[in-house]
Amino acid sequence: MRSTFVRRGGTGRRLELVRRHRGGTQIDSLTPPGRASGAGFYRYCPVESWQPAVNLYESKTSYFVCVDLAGMDRESIDVVLNDNVLVISGARDHPRPPESAGHLSIHLMEIDQGPFCRSVEIPTEVDLSAIRATYASGGFLWIELPKTTD
Amino acid sequence: MAETKTTPEQETTETKVEAPPPADRQVIIAPGQLGPQEIAVPASLPLLAVRDTVIFPGTVMSLQVGRERSKRVIDEAVPADKMVGIISQRDPNIEMPGPEDLRDVGTICMILKVFRLPDSNQSILLHGLARFRIKQILTTEPIIRATVELMPDVAPEAGKETEALVHTVRQTARQIIEKSPNVPDEAMVALENVDTPGQLADFLAANLVTEFDKRQQLLGMQDVMARLKVVESQMADQLDVLNLSAKIQNEVKERIEKGQREYFLQEQLKAIQRELGQEEGAELAQLRQKLADAKLPEKVKAEADREINRLAAIPQASPEYTVIRTYLEWLADLPWSVSTEDKLDIRQAEAILNEDHYDLKKVKQRILEFLAVRKLHPEGRGPILCFIGPPGVGKTSLGQSIARALGRKFVRISLGGIRDEADIRGHRRTYIGALPGRILQEIRKAGANNPLFMLDEIDKVGADFRGDPASALLEVLDPAQNDTFTDHYLDVPFDLSKVMFIATGNVPDPIHPALRDRMEMIHLPGYTSNEKMNIARKYLVPRQLRENGVSKTQCKIDDSAIQRIIDDYTRESGVRNLERSIASVCRATAARIVRGDFKSLTVTPKRVEEFLGPVKIHHDVVDRVNIPGVAVGLAYTPVGGEIIFVEATGMPGRGRMTLTGQIGDVMRESATAAFSLIRSRADALGIDPRKLAELDIHVHVPAGAVPKDGPSAGVAMLSALASLILGKPIKPRMAMTGEITLRGLILPVGGIKEKVLAAKQAGVRDIILPALNKGDLAEIRADDQEIIKGVTFHPVERFEQVLALALGVRLKPGHKPLSVIADAPAKSSGSHKGKSHRNAADDEEAG
Structure with missing residues (x-):
């Protein structure tokens, strides 16, 4: 697979914020707005309202990042390495039944959709030129980040 | 979150996700993680009416969807661009609001997720994107759709004011977050990361402004500065509330902590006590x-x-x-059932009593009788004795030695000056610091329920508003009821019947009559000089030598020296002053010996004078009574017998009599009786009654400052008046005592022994006393021949005898009281004036 969309750069703003937000699931927001008791809390949310799940592996020579990103066009995934932080962003539309289905009623829509942004900190220096990303049909984005050899 | 002023130049090319929107679309710019992002908004939106809910741009909120129309809105929006306009109803109670029921301003939201709730309702998760205002309603059925106008933030001018306001808002928000319970850490992180003022205001409004109207108002405000100000004031209020509630909570907590601490310490204390076995x-x-x-x-x-x-x-x-x-x-x-065993050996008891006290035969005999009775009848009640006598005769020490002789515990209380009933019977337990009365306190001290209990100074018990201790003593001292003596404090009866009570007092008169009635009076008269001599030799001298560290060989006190001290340096019934004087002598001797003047010393009368100074008591007072109108009487005082002078003087007047010298009613009456007696017999005495009528008489009894009372000075009054009127001095060295009646009878008086002792000490040779007191005289004679040595006693029955003895006057025979006309036949030759009420004895004349 090609790795053309892996670039360096980006502003790197709010990474901190995003990382911290990872802990809280959106289901939390389902709690009724019982504000008087101070129990609930309205998250502040940027445009990217969700984050795909990520696995990070380390071998002797490389790091392997696997992102759960089913149903995407390869072109609409952005991968940026900003210092040691790998940022995966993009937007995913919700999956639709075929056009022929006609009018639809929405009962459930639990699959994350819309713009997303996910950052992963890579523990050590990696060889930027050797990074490869592949997006297979299985729906996982694989990114291999070889460690710098010296 | 929308920032209209953001220019396309600010955007980085790589963040651009979408192509430029079509002409019918508007663009909002929202903050993204990698920078602001443009989001295209369709010109028309389906509107979702909500009740009392405001979603602020930039926040995520869930919403329950129950209404069918709302579900349709979702069905419509999701397949398209998932955007809806959330707008509040004016009246939450309307089920199917029309366009006119909606407020003007709402929020464009992205539907993120749709969930199903257990009750078949739906819940949608919305992400607020931007404010909008309804421009034009396009359709109302089946859903309301309208074209909307975006309401971009009016950003504040960059400047100090804005910065300061933002800073204040952030500061306040930080405090609120810190103080609010249950706010996740996330809030603080979010607060630090939201940096444009408009987003900050929306974030805080979403989280900290709770009132719906205020939220709606904030949603309608495009001006960021104004929004911040409202949020700031809202937060300030909230902070006040939080501070207050924190304070209250703290106080509550402190109180609880204090309580817990005390409980903890108490438990620890208990544990420690348990360890020490003091549970x-x-x-x-x-x-x-x-x-x-x-x-x-x-x-x-x-x-x-x-x-x-x-x-x-x-x-x-x-x-x-x-x-x-x-x-x-x-x-x-309390010793409810602890008793000491009485020593019932009479011989041994007698030995002990004799060892401790000289003479006092009457008392000793009474004690021995008690012992004998106790031996024969062990269950008998304790007697209640009362020793009456002058100070220093050994009443208290006698009590101690009786206790020793009986083998009983000895306790004593002094009743002198006690004026509160509670002293005897205690206070009720309800009073703070209440204790039982002195009686039970002493019984506890004795540790036995049959001690010898001495009630000193019973004649000096006081009484005032707090109650009458004497009345309380009635119960204690009544053998019939003191087996159930109830102290106020204990409130249960205690048996005092085994206690042997001995009261002491100087005179019997002030003692409560009921109390006096309950006790067996034993009089301890003063000691005679012979007795004093014996006491001094046997007890006082050895004791004082011992106490002053002088040995018998170093100091010998002659009998004559002791006699000298008794006669010339002390005048008392008891032996206290005698002992003090002997102590002085011993001390002086000690000084001489220590100084090295002598190795041993024999104290002679001469040395006594050297040690004690000039003679203090003069005996020749009686000698000086050598003028008419002065008689020597004998008085009985609490401190023993005494001689008193009765002085009478006359002056022209109208037959009145004045009495001075602090004399009491009884003595005053006996003076009047004496005067009347003389007047009634004026003829017989050879006095012109008319002259008597022109004479004022003044009777004075020195010393004037000492109150005196009693009838026993009657004879002395009579003699003094007769002596004055007849102009004849009374025979020298003669003293007299006795009560007179108007008929001229001489009645007996008390305290004969004391009086005789006093008279003898004063150098009296002749004593006139009532014939009816002969018994006392015989007793004295039997007791101690010494007393009557050198004194002639003249028992008399009638006043004529007195006058004959004192003045050498004989009444003219035949003279009767003026009112008496008749006379009974008598041996007297002069009974010629008819019948007399007097009996034969009355007629007898002194000879």
């Missing part, structure tokens, strides 16, 4: 044991059991606890 239970058990050991009477035991059960039920910290414990300790400490 509460142990204490109670100890008390129970003590009470069981005390062998309480049935009635008392019931009371004690009740109290100890109460004690077990109340906490140790309760003030009542101490009260009950003290009470129970009192119960346990």
Whole structure:
């Protein structure tokens, strides 16, 4: 697979914020707005309202990042390495039944959709030129980040 | 979150996700993680009416969807671009709001997710994107759709004011987050990361402004500065509330902590006590044991059991606890069934009594009688004796030696000056610091229920508004009822009947009559000089030598020296001054010996004068009575017998009589009686009654400052008046005592022995005394020949005898009281004036 969309750069703003937000699931927001008791809390949310799940592996020579990103066009995934932080962003539309289905009623829509942004900190220096990303049909984005050899 | 002023130049090319929107679309710019992002918004939106809910741009919120129309809105929006306009109803109660029921301003939201709730309702998760205003309603059925106008933030001018406001808002928000319970850490992170003022205001409004109207108002405000100000004031209010509630909570917490601390310490204390074997239970058990050991009477035991059960039920910290414990300790400490065994060996008792006290035969005899009775009848009650006598005759020490002779414990209380009934019978337990009365306190001290109990100074018991202690003593001293003596404090009866009470006093008169009636009076008259001599030799000298560290070989006091001290340096009934004087002599001797003047010293009368100074008492006072109108009487005082002078003087006047010298009513009356007697017999005495009528008489009894009373000066009054009127001095060295009646009879008086002693000490040679007191005289004679040596006694029955003895005057025979006309036949030759009411004895004339 090609790795053309892996670039360096980006502003790197709010990474901190995003990382911290990872802990809280959106289901939390389902709690009724019982504000008087101070129990609930309205998250502040940027445009990217969700984050795909990520696995990070380390071998002797490389790091392997696997992102759960089913149903995407390869072109609409952005991968940026900003210092040691790998940022995966993009937007995913919700999956639709075929056009022929006609009018639809929405009962459930639990699959994350819309713009997303996910950052992963890579523990050590990696060889930027050797990074490869592949997006297979299985729906996982694989990114291999070889460690710098010296 | 929308920032209209953001220019396309600010955007980085790589963040651009979408192509430029079509012409019918508007663009909002929202903050993204990698920078602001443009989001295209369709010109028309389906509107979702909500009740009292405001979603602020930039926040995520869930919403329950129940209404069918709302579900349709979702069905419509999701397949398209998932955007809806959330807008509040004006009236939350309307089920199907029309366009006119909606407010003007709402929020464009992205539907993120759709969930199903257990109750078949739906819940949608919305992400607020931007404010909008309804421009034009396109359709109302089946859903409301409208074209919308975006309401971009009016950003504040960059400047100090904005910065300051943002800073203040952030500061306040930080405080609120810190103080609010249950706010996740996330909030603080979010607060630090939201940096444009408009987003900050929306974030805080979403989280900290709770009132719906305020939220709606904030949603309608495009001006960021104004929004911040409203949020700031809202937060300030909230902070106040939080501060207050934090304060209240703190106080509550502190109180709880204090309570917990005390509880903890209490528990620790208990644990420590348990370790030391002083557990509460142990204490109670100890008390129970003590009470069981005390062998309480049935009635008392019931009371004690009740109290100890109460004690077990109340906490140790309760003030009542101490009260009950003290009470129970009192119960346990009292000698309910502890008695000492009486020594019933009469011979030994007699030996002890004789060893301690010289003479006092009457008292000793009474004690020995008691012993004898006790031996024959062991269950008998204790006698209640009362020793009456002048100070220093050894009443108290006699009590001690009786206790020693009987083998009983000795306790004494002095009743002198006691004026509160509670001193005798205690205070009720309800009073703070209440204690039993002195009686039971002393009994506890004695540790036995049959001690010899001495009630000193019973004649000096006072009484005032707090009650009459004498009346309380009635119960104590009545053998018939003191077996159930009830102290106010104990409230249970204590048996005092085994106690041997001995009261002491100087004179019997001030003692409450009922009290006097209950006691067996034993008079301890003063000592004669012979007795004093013996006491001094046997007891006082050895004791003083010992106390002053002088040995018998170093100092010998001659009998003549002692006699000198008795006669010339002391005049008293007891032996206190005598002992003091002997002590002075011993001290002076000690000084001489230590100084090295002598190795040993024999004290002679001459040395006594050297040591004690000039002679203090002069005996020749009686010699100086050598003018008409002065008589020597004999008085009986609390400190023994005394001689008194009765002076009378006359002056022209109208037959009145004045009496001075602090004399009491009885003495005043006897003076009047004496004067009347003389007037009635004026003829017989050879006095012209008319002259008497022109004479004012003044009778004075020195010393004028000392109150005097009693009838026994009657004879002296009579003699003084007769002596004055007849102009004849009374025979020198003659003293007299006796009561007179108007008929001229001489009635007996008390305290003969004391009076005789005093008279003898004053150098009197002749004493006139009532014939009816002959018995006393015989007693004295039997007791001590010494007393009457050198004194002639003249027992008299009638006043004529007195006048004959004192003045050498004989009444003219035949003269009767003026009012008497008739006369009974008598041996007197002059009974010629008819019938007399007098009997034959009255007629007898002094010869």
